[in-house]
Amino acid sequence: MDRAALGPLLAAALWGGMYVVSKWGFSVVPPLTLGFFRVALGGVVLYAVVHFSNEESVERADYRQFAVLGLWVAATIATQFLGTELTNASQGSLLTILTPVFTVGLGAAVLGERVGARKAIGVGIAVVGTILVVAGQYDLARMVTGAGTAGGAGVLLLVVASVCWAGYTVWGVPVVRQYSGLTAATYSCLAAIPMLAPLAAVELYLEQPPIAELFAPRALLVVLYLGLAATAAAWVLWYRGLETLAAGTVAVFFFAQPVVGAALGAVFLGETIGPWFAVGGAVMAAGVWVVSTSRA
Numbered sequence: 001m002d003r004a005a006l007g008p009l010l011a012a013a014l015w016g017g018m019y020v021v022s023k024w025g026f027s028v029v030p031p032l033t034l035g036f037f038r039v040a041l042g043g044v045v046l047y048a049v050v051h052f053s054n055e056e057s058v059e060r061a062d063y064r065q066f067a068v069l070g071l072w073v074a075a076t077i078a079t080q081f082l083g084t085e086l087t088n089a090s091q092g093s094l095l096t097i098l099t100p101v102f103t104v105g106l107g108a109a110v111l112g113e114r115v116g117a118r119k120a121i122g123v124g125i126a127v128v129g130t131i132l133v134v135a136g137q138y139d140l141a142r143m144v145t146g147a148g149t150a151g152g153a154g155v156l157l158l159v160v161a162s163v164c165w166a167g168y169t170v171w172g173v174p175v176v177r178q179y180s181g182l183t184a185a186t187y188s189c190l191a192a193i194p195m196l197a198p199l200a201a202v203e204l205y206l207e208q209p210p211i212a213e214l215f216a217p218r219a220l221l222v223v224l225y226l227g228l229a230a231t232a233a234a235w236v237l238w239y240r241g242l243e244t245l246a247a248g249t250v251a252v253f254f255f256a257q258p259v260v261g262a263a264l265g266a267v268f269l270g271e272t273i274g275p276w277f278a279v280g281g282a283v284m285a286a287g288v289w290v291v292s293t294s295r296a
Contacts, residue, residue, distance in 0.1 A: 070191025
């Protein structure tokens with residue numbers, strides 16, 4: 001496996017617990033507000049890193065590109081968090097597998113990336129493995145249909161979130177290749193802050209949650225994880241992979257997210273891991289290996 005693939009793989013691992021952490025945080029912080037806090041903290045931390053690492057400054061002519069990436073970020077966060085609140089963590093993990101599929105398609109359509117037979121087969125294998133992992137943990141039919149939840153709208157929002165993150169990945173490729181993964185992640189994150197701020201303000205006005213809850217220890221821990229690990233660190237690692245690898249190749253590492261999420265659920269939440277976890281994880285890993293070692 002190419003060393004460049006380790007960054008996206010670690011990013012997927014950091015995102016593995018994101019849906020569980022988010023659901024835990026929604027009890028004290030509304031979803032759009034939590035998304036704003038996440039991006040604001042991540043943006044501040046990333047900007048500090050860029051400032052002290054003497055990264056190349058952004059040309060004024062390229063501000064528009066970062067604004068477009070910021071729009072993809074804001075749309076991803078808003079639909080992802082709202083969708084997760086309306087569904088559950090397992091549905092969020094399952095629908096994650098749509099992101100690589102959308103990214104491979106957009107990479108071919110927008111960037112002209114070639115999707116060879118080996119890569120297509122690898123993506124298919126990874127999809128099957130991920131479904132086996134999640135199906136072994138949950139009632140797959142209820143997860144897909146949203147039965148027993150506010151389901152249909154939540155599932156639709158999560159699908160939209162997958163499309164938006166695919167857009168962020170694909171449209172970020174030329175920016176990453178011109179600057180760096182760190183610079184691209186930083187300025188796209190900063191651009192998303194003013195886009196999410198009014199959504200969070202309206203949500204706070206309508207719901208009026210107790211101010212004390214927004215700064216309770218649980219809320220602070222959730223924001224720290226989402227802002228530092230799932231945003232600042234993970235986004236840089238993700239874009240680092242795009243510096244040298246095709247968008248479709250990087251995207252396949254998203255399949256590791258629900259596997260890691262299930263494992264973390266077993267360790268920290270006492271959830272049971274059945275035999276399909278091992279089988280599905282092995283199949284998923286095989287698919288990722290096939291894609292990461294393909295030349296097209």
